[in-house]
Amino acid sequence: MDVTLGLLDHIPAGDDGGGGGGGGGVPSGGSTTNRSILTVSKEDNKNTMVMSSEVTSGESLDGLELGLGLSIGGGGGGGGGGLKSKMVANGGGGGWSQYARILTAKDFHTSLVSKPNSCSSSSSVNIPNSSTSGTKRIATDSVSPPNGTSVVGWPPVSKAHRMPTLANQIKSPTENFVSKPEQNKSKNRTLGIKDYSDERNGFSNKKYRSVKVNMDGTLIGRKVDLNAHTSYEMLAQTLHEMFFSRWSSTEAVKPSRLLDGTSEFVLTYEDKDGDCMLVGDVPWEMFLSSVKRLRIMKNSDSNELAPRFQETNDSV
Amino acid sequence: MDLNQKRTRTVDRVDSVDPDLVSPESTPMCPFPDEVLEPVLSLINSHKDRSSVSLVCKDWYNAERWSRRHVFIGNCYSVSPEIVVGRFPKIRSVTLKGKPRFSDFNLVPEDWGADVYPWLSVLAKAYPFLEELRLKRMAVSDESLEFLAMNFPEFKALSLLSCDGFSTDGLKAIATHCRNLAELDIQENGIDDLGGDWLSCFPETLTTLQVLNFASLNSEVSFSDLEKLVTRCKSLRVLKVNRTINLDQLQKLLLRAPQLTELGTGTFTQDLVTRPVADLEATFGSCKNLLTISGLWDTNSLYLPVIYPACASLTFLNLSCAALRSFELAMLLIHCKSLRRLWVLDTVGDMGLEAVGSWCPLLEELRVFPADPFEQENVAGVTESGFVAVSRGCPKLHYVLYFCHQMTNAAVATVVQNCPGFTHFRLCIMNLGQPDYVTNEPMDEAFGAVVRTCPNLQRLAVSGLLTDLTFEYIGKYAKNLEILSVAFAGSSDLGLKYVLGGCPRLRKLEIRDCPFGNAALLSGLTKYESMRSLWMSACNLTMNGCRVLAKEMPRLNVEVMKDEDSEDSQAHKVYIYRTVAGPRRDAPPFVLTL
Numbered sequence: 001m002d003v004t005l006g007l008l009d010h011i012p013a014g015d016d017g018g019g020g021g022g023g024g025g026v027p028s029g030g031s032t033t034n035r036s037i038l039t040v041s042k043e044d045n046k047n048t049m050v051m052s053s054e055v056t057s058g059e060s061l062d063g064l065e066l067g068l069g070l071s072i073g074g075g076g077g078g079g080g081g082g083l084k085s086k087m088v089a090n091g092g093g094g095g096w097s098q099y100a101r102i103l104t105a106k107d108f109h110t111s112l113v114s115k116p117n118s119c120s121s122s123s124s125v126n127i128p129n130s131s132t133s134g135t136k137r138i139a140t141d142s143v144s145p146p147n148g149t150s151v152v153g154w155p156p157v158s159k160a161h162r163m164p165t166l167a168n169q170i171k172s173p174t175e176n177f178v179s180k181p182e183q184n185k186s187k188n189r190t191l192g193i194k195d196y197s198d199e200r201n202g203f204s205n206k207k208y209r210s211v212k213v214n215m216d217g218t219l220i221g222r223k224v225d226l227n228a229h230t231s232y233e234m235l236a237q238t239l240h241e242m243f244f245s246r247w248s249s250t251e252a253v254k255p256s257r258l259l260d261g262t263s264e265f266v267l268t269y270e271d272k273d274g275d276c277m278l279v280g281d282v283p284w285e286m287f288l289s290s291v292k293r294l295r296i297m298k299n300s301d302s303n304e305l306a307p308r309f310q311e312t313n314d315s316v
Numbered sequence: 317m318d319l320n321q322k323r324t325r326t327v328d329r330v331d332s333v334d335p336d337l338v339s340p341e342s343t344p345m346c347p348f349p350d351e352v353l354e355p356v357l358s359l360i361n362s363h364k365d366r367s368s369v370s371l372v373c374k375d376w377y378n379a380e381r382w383s384r385r386h387v388f389i390g391n392c393y394s395v396s397p398e399i400v401v402g403r404f405p406k407i408r409s410v411t412l413k414g415k416p417r418f419s420d421f422n423l424v425p426e427d428w429g430a431d432v433y434p435w436l437s438v439l440a441k442a443y444p445f446l447e448e449l450r451l452k453r454m455a456v457s458d459e460s461l462e463f464l465a466m467n468f469p470e471f472k473a474l475s476l477l478s479c480d481g482f483s484t485d486g487l488k489a490i491a492t493h494c495r496n497l498a499e500l501d502i503q504e505n506g507i508d509d510l511g512g513d514w515l516s517c518f519p520e521t522l523t524t525l526q527v528l529n530f531a532s533l534n535s536e537v538s539f540s541d542l543e544k545l546v547t548r549c550k551s552l553r554v555l556k557v558n559r560t561i562n563l564d565q566l567q568k569l570l571l572r573a574p575q576l577t578e579l580g581t582g583t584f585t586q587d588l589v590t591r592p593v594a595d596l597e598a599t600f601g602s603c604k605n606l607l608t609i610s611g612l613w614d615t616n617s618l619y620l621p622v623i624y625p626a627c628a629s630l631t632f633l634n635l636s637c638a639a640l641r642s643f644e645l646a647m648l649l650i651h652c653k654s655l656r657r658l659w660v661l662d663t664v665g666d667m668g669l670e671a672v673g674s675w676c677p678l679l680e681e682l683r684v685f686p687a688d689p690f691e692q693e694n695v696a697g698v699t700e701s702g703f704v705a706v707s708r709g710c711p712k713l714h715y716v717l718y719f720c721h722q723m724t725n726a727a728v729a730t731v732v733q734n735c736p737g738f739t740h741f742r743l744c745i746m747n748l749g750q751p752d753y754v755t756n757e758p759m760d761e762a763f764g765a766v767v768r769t770c771p772n773l774q775r776l777a778v779s780g781l782l783t784d785l786t787f788e789y790i791g792k793y794a795k796n797l798e799i800l801s802v803a804f805a806g807s808s809d810l811g812l813k814y815v816l817g818g819c820p821r822l823r824k825l826e827i828r829d830c831p832f833g834n835a836a837l838l839s840g841l842t843k844y845e846s847m848r849s850l851w852m853s854a855c856n857l858t859m860n861g862c863r864v865l866a867k868e869m870p871r872l873n874v875e876v877m878k879d880e881d882s883e884d885s886q887a888h889k890v891y892i893y894r895t896v897a898g899p900r901r902d903a904p905p906f907v908l909t910l
Contacts, residue, residue, distance in 0.1 A: 151748070151829075152421070152422055152423065154746075154748065154803070155686065155689045155690075155746045156420070156801075157421075157686065158421060
């Protein structure tokens with residue numbers, strides 16, 4: 001069963017990006033994925049981690065806003081209208097017309113909320129991303145995954161044979177025209193490809209951007225999809241899952257402490273000039289544009305780095 | 317030609333052979349001299365047949381090895397490149413497969429191996445005129461691609477399927493230096509997409525392209541360069557663009573290449589209508605040779621109908637990127653009378669599958685992929701009734717890949733009764749350990765029915781709640797089974813023992829998360845050399861059991877992947893394969909060859 005998962009925007013370049021095995025040296029490649037629904041957690045049940053989060057980008061929220069109130073038939077102006085009548089003709093007896101109706105906010109609400117966060121649901125340890133899931137996934141934050149779903153590589157859906165789709169957005173089991181969110185998405189993307197500002201251009205167009213993460217003392221590095229995160233907290237959470245989940249009971253390494261320099265480890269990155277910098281000093285967007293790779297250093301090694309400012313929870 | 321050379325060679329060989337040992341067939345009285353044998357053998361393309369030919373006698377072995385042009389290596393570690401080039405002097409096309417299939421599902425760590433570079437450096441010396449290279453699940457670096465581009469002046473066809481480790485820079489090298497390139501087929505996921513300018517590296521003089529597939533890349537390419545490329549490559553028959561190509565651009569491309577037989581579209585919807593849909597439809601109508609359509613991202617009822625004029629002759633429709641509703645699929649399929657292969661997402665639902673059964677009587681292959689595989693709540697998708705509906709309308713169905721959340725034994729039995737010709741039956745009930753949801757019994761009888769009713773079954777993937785009984789059935793009845801995939805199934809060692817004790821044609825066995833232990837592993841001692849490989853992960857194997865196997869069977873590589881989480885004595889991931897090349901020399905630290 002080598003079926004490729006329909007992912008949100010593209011194929012994650014890092015299916016091997018899961019790395020040999022995080023901090024614990026777990027060799028199985030829990031892969032990072034793009035910022036869509038796919039989550040592959042670690043195989044070992046006691047060490048299950050969520051590797052990356054799902055869509056929270058501004059793009060999807062834009063799609064949400066723009067999509068409200070737009071009608072299907074009206075989307076294409078004359079062309080659309082013409083096509084609609086054609087649809088009816090082809091549909092053989094008005095069977096189509098019932099589907100070509102104006103979408104209202106009600107449809108959106110139903111279709112989107114009813115689409116649970118599969119990312120969350122497939123994690124058995126914790127769901128770090130649920131708090132940042134965005135408006136679409138609120139319904140599922142409380143879903144606890146049934147036993148056995150938090151298994152790496154299951155269902156056996158590979159990325160190899162399928163191409164990414166927005167199929168995940170469509171959840172309503174009814175026959176509504178819920179493909180509308182897709183249309184809006186593509187609308188934004190079609191325009192967006194040309195319209196993105198330079199700052200976001202380099203990596204927003206790349207729907208997936210992975211950087212390597214190495215931890216001192218660990219042989220095998222991992223990869224993290226930066227575009228799947230929207231804040232330092234999220235990133236720290238993910239890294240915590242990757243490298244420290246076994247130690248989660250100890251206070252010594254809590255996710256937030258990776259950022260504030262009070263734990264045994266400190267999170268640093270190599271920027272495009274090759275310099276080693278502390279993570280968290282610059283705004284998130286700026287960080288994204290300059291980071292090349294990440295490194296979790298032992299605190300004692302980091303003394304030569306620039307002193308940091310106090311980190312707050314709202315740093316991003 | 318080479319014939320004179322070879323005749324001398326044959327004569328030399330025969331003279332040096334001890335006459336007492338020479339069998340009648342290999343004396344100079346052989347009724348088939350080389351001049352006859354070789355042209356005859358060169359018509360044989362199947363590598364299995366060629367294997368058989370080479371076993372007949374020494375003459376035939378030699379004639380076969382001189383006439384072979386394409387070599388297929390199903391496991392890159394089963395043989396060394398030196399052995400291959402030593403045996404086959406005149407190869408023009410190589411197919412290489414690397415990592416175990418479960419690497420698609422992240423069960424194989426990064427840096428496991430299957431690097432193509434060592435192969436390339438040997439191939440460059442032995443086959444400087446190599447024309448084709450097809451790689452699957454190999455680790456390919458940009459350096460490898462550059463090496464390939466620079467060292468094989470006649471290189472024509474590159475196909476990369478599920479490979480990783482390279483970036484678009486490597487593609488730049490291929491585009492720039494392969495002057496005779498006819499095929500560039502990139503279907504994989506582990507690529508670092510640094511931009512679309514690789515496409516602009518094709519020189520203006522390149523007109524030989526026949527196949528171009530970059531659907532899985534993300535970056536925008538220069539459309540004007542693409543259009544020029546398509547225009548000057550008059551033999552282009554396969555064009556699969558990526559998602560950044562919009563409808564207007566697609567139309568332009570189609571007008572330039574009406575001879576296409578396989579088309580992968582880009583985004584198949586638009587918001588700003590710059591051209592009425594009727595135009596697009598007419599363009600599709602003018603593509604009289606289309607056999608395959610794929611892509612169709614984001615399509616919907618407004619735009620999908622533009623392909624209707626091209627549907628009558630379609631044999632393969634890949635809708636796995638288009639989340640269609642049942643009625644959208646139904647409207648489309650009305651026009652697809654010749655369809656043989658169909659891939660869809662489960663958004664089409666059972667009703668969509670009923671439409672398949674109604675409109676596609678010639679259907680041979682159906683794949684239903686889950687739109688949202690990790691979803692547990694509010695799952696729609698397809699059920700057993702859609703499966704049965706297809707089988708009723710499509711008696712020629714012989715390949716199925718079906719992802720669902722529920723299934724019954726009775727439904728599967730009905731399906732195989734309707735379609736006894738199954739060769740590939742891959743059923744994935746996505747909820748782990750799910751029994752028959754009507755009777756609450758295990759799914760044993762379903763797969764029992766499959767193996768009993770389908771004598772031609774070559775490939776089987778099982779799922780759902782399964783006891784050892786399933787494997788008893790498989791071992792007993794699946795005489796032609798070659799590939800078996802098992803996950804979260806079985807009750808004891810007996811399960812695996814049944815399979816290893818039966819299934820005479822078994823070649824690839826991949827198992828994960830089953831309660832099979834050392835006793836079961838060792839019961840197949842004599843079988844593994846007749847198989848390509850065995851994968852067992854998260855079963856009950858221990859290092860000692862694996863060591864025993866390794867000791868008894870020196871011609872197998874018994875590799876254990878170390879997992880720091882598990883006990884030292886546990887063998888968490890085991891990969892066993894036959895080889896004539898000995899233990900791997902490039903094994904990373906976490907792979908232990910016993």
